[in-house]
Amino acid sequence: MSTATAGTEQASEFDRGIAVAARPGAASVYDAELDGGWRIGGGINGGLLLALVGNALRAELGRDGGHADPFSISAYYLSAARSGPAEVRTETVRRGRSVSTGAATLLQTAEDGTAVERLRALASYGDLAAAEGDVRTSATPPEMPPPDQCIGTEHAPPAFLSQADLLRRLDLRLDPACVGWALGEPSGNGRIQGWLRLADGRQPDPLMLLLAVDVLPPVTFDLGLPGWTPTLELTAHVRARPVPGWLRVTHSTRNLAGGFLEEDAEVWDESGRLVAQSRQLAAVPRGAGSAGAAEGSGR
Amino acid sequence: MSTATAGTEQASEFDRGIAVAARPGAASVYDAELDGGWRIGGGINGGLLLALVGNALRAELGRDGGHADPFSISAYYLSAARSGPAEVRTETVRRGRSVSTGAATLLQTAEDGTAVERLRALASYGDLAAAEGDVRTSATPPEMPPPDQCIGTEHAPPAFLSQADLLRRLDLRLDPACVGWALGEPSGNGRIQGWLRLADGRQPDPLMLLLAVDVLPPVTFDLGLPGWTPTLELTAHVRARPVPGWLRVTHSTRNLAGGFLEEDAEVWDESGRLVAQSRQLAAVPRGAGSAGAAEGSGR
Numbered sequence A, B: 001m002s003t004a005t006a007g008t009e010q011a012s013e014f015d016r017g018i019a020v021a022a023r024p025g026a027a028s029v030y031d032a033e034l035d036g037g038w039r040i041g042g043g044i045n046g047g048l049l050l051a052l053v054g055n056a057l058r059a060e061l062g063r064d065g066g067h068a069d070p071f072s073i074s075a076y077y078l079s080a081a082r083s084g085p086a087e088v089r090t091e092t093v094r095r096g097r098s099v100s101t102g103a104a105t106l107l108q109t110a111e112d113g114t115a116v117e118r119l120r121a122l123a124s125y126g127d128l129a130a131a132e133g134d135v136r137t138s139a140t141p142p143e144m145p146p147p148d149q150c151i152g153t154e155h156a157p158p159a160f161l162s163q164a165d166l167l168r169r170l171d172l173r174l175d176p177a178c179v180g181w182a183l184g185e186p187s188g189n190g191r192i193q194g195w196l197r198l199a200d201g202r203q204p205d206p207l208m209l210l211l212a213v214d215v216l217p218p219v220t221f222d223l224g225l226p227g228w229t230p231t232l233e234l235t236a237h238v239r240a241r242p243v244p245g246w247l248r249v250t251h252s253t254r255n256l257a258g259g260f261l262e263e264d265a266e267v268w269d270e271s272g273r274l275v276a277q278s279r280q281l282a283a284v285p286r287g288a289g290s291a292g293a294a295e296g297s298g299r
Helices: A013-017 A046-061 A165-169 A206-212 A219-223 B013-017 B046-061 B165-169 B206-212 B219-223
Strands: A029-034 A069-077 A084-095 A100-109 A115-126 A135-137 A170-174 A191-198 A231-238 A247-252 A255-257 A260-268 A274-283 B029-034 B069-077 B084-095 B100-109 B115-126 B135-137 B170-174 B191-198 B231-238 B247-252 B255-257 B260-268 B274-283
Touching: A013 A046, A029 A046, A046 A069, A046 A084, A046 A100, A046 A115, A046 A206, A046 A231, A069 A206, A069 B069, A069 B115, A069 B231, A084 B115, A115 B069, A115 B084, A115 B115, A115 B231, A165 A170, A191 A219, A206 A231, A206 A247, A206 A260, A206 A274, A219 A260, A231 B069, A231 B115, A231 B231, A255 B274, A274 B255, A274 B274, B013 B046, B029 B046, B046 B069, B046 B084, B046 B100, B046 B115, B046 B206, B046 B231, B069 B206, B165 B170, B191 B219, B206 B231, B206 B247, B206 B260, B206 B274, B219 B260
Parallel strands: none
Antiparallel strands: A029 A084, A069 A115, A069 A231, A084 A100, A100 A115, A135 B255, A170 A191, A191 A247, A231 A274, A247 A260, A255 A260, A255 B135, A260 A274, B029 B084, B069 B115, B069 B231, B084 B100, B100 B115, B170 B191, B191 B247, B231 B274, B247 B260, B255 B260, B260 B274
16 A cells, blocks of 8 residues: 555545655655645645645554554644655654554755755654543533534635635634634634634544644734734644534633744534644744744744 | 853853753764653653753754754654653754744663654754744733642642642742642542742743743642643744743643643743743543543653
8 A cells, every 4th residue: 555545535635635655665654745725924824734745654654553643742833845756754753552653754845946844743653543541621612603604715815815715625614702813803812713614524633633723813913913923833633533514613822922832622523522732832923022932834 | 062051041050950961973962861860750841851851952053053943843752751861852953034844853872772852853943032022911820829828849749749748849839720730629620730949049041931830730630630631742932031030831722632631831921921832742640531542652
């Protein structure tokens, strides 16, 4: 099998977007093709890249009856990824009984022929089906109107849509309480939330959750700070396999300071289970109090 | 300079604990000595290891006018560290204008002479003094009684103290509302908080914050789950230089499920600023619904 994605899902845009092929003769190296349809702003969306690298690590750590589900993945974004060929070099750091740890780097070739690193990642993989035990989640699912009473992204400002090709691949319905920014009236609460599914009907799974944690508009929009928020670091924890259907995704921040902000995401499935959590450190948009660290990820 | 720690701080237990010495003739390799005084449970405390690796990365990324302050560091814990010699192999992944990215691995030599990896880390470093801009922190500092009305760890159960040598190096005063577990009456809230400073008077700085995020009793104690909670992954964001004095540290969890929990820490300095945030994914203690993934960090 040269492609690590399950054959039955090949038709979906998402599965094509994260497909990797083991390079013949090069152990632990996977080839991929970044599709400009996942572009936002100046680069390919950081959540898609996370899922792509997560898919390569799934192939690497899942070999020979290993561990195929991401439990935790941390990505450090180094430069904006472009459409075109890419490679993922992976390393098995440790194979454990119930958890294995891997490392990965995503590279592209620059016009001058040199390899440019897009992101570096570490991850722990296991078997979510074996992750049994109490569920004592004290977090509560977000309250928002049903999808048909939320705001589809087709209503987003044209200037935003033109920069966000990936929105066409999502069915994203934002809570009306969180879209004041699109009308020039941000709430200032630092919270954006909505319903999410893939536009082509592909159901959520652990890899799709890695996209879900970084695909909503940045929470800075709700703080009245337009512009891109390049991600320095993002860590996602996948805590359960989602059931089919809609996801509810929340983004919030508690600490915008010194030119950076932390942004927390929670992803809830249709059964009401908290299936993923993430936190990222991102740069505040330039011109809005940024330290100018923006060397970003195409968030 | 063969030692990366500032000379004026050499006398402190913490600075000795995280001291690294560049190995002559081996670029980017640093030698260290793990001191059993930082032991908790079966290994050296994970926060101390994070600060040690953070110190090596400070030496590596801070060279030649580079970036010396941790902004974000993610550690994947692989096996319990023991007292004795250790080495940190570092790599400069990318030097940027305002942020540089590094990787590190902490190794020790097993009895059979093989190298055993204790943790693998990625990190972004910058200059906290240059991280200016708005402070719009919406998180609020924890409310708790003043230190002299909190509970010193000398009152902890003897069975706990005997496993936690590092407590002697801390001046840790827990909020009385969070210590019911020590009397067999855990609150069930999933929250532990207290005042923290180093026992020898060494003042907090960015590296000491890396210790602070992982040195309180695990939040599982407050949920009535005794035992160790081995860390799989911990990511800390250092957001500002702390002023001298006490730190307030909170640990909380929102999602204990399937044998794992996320634990969030916040560290506030005496000026009332949120100076660090962290999140870790840890295994629920064995016998308490764990998936048995405990291959841990000496938390």
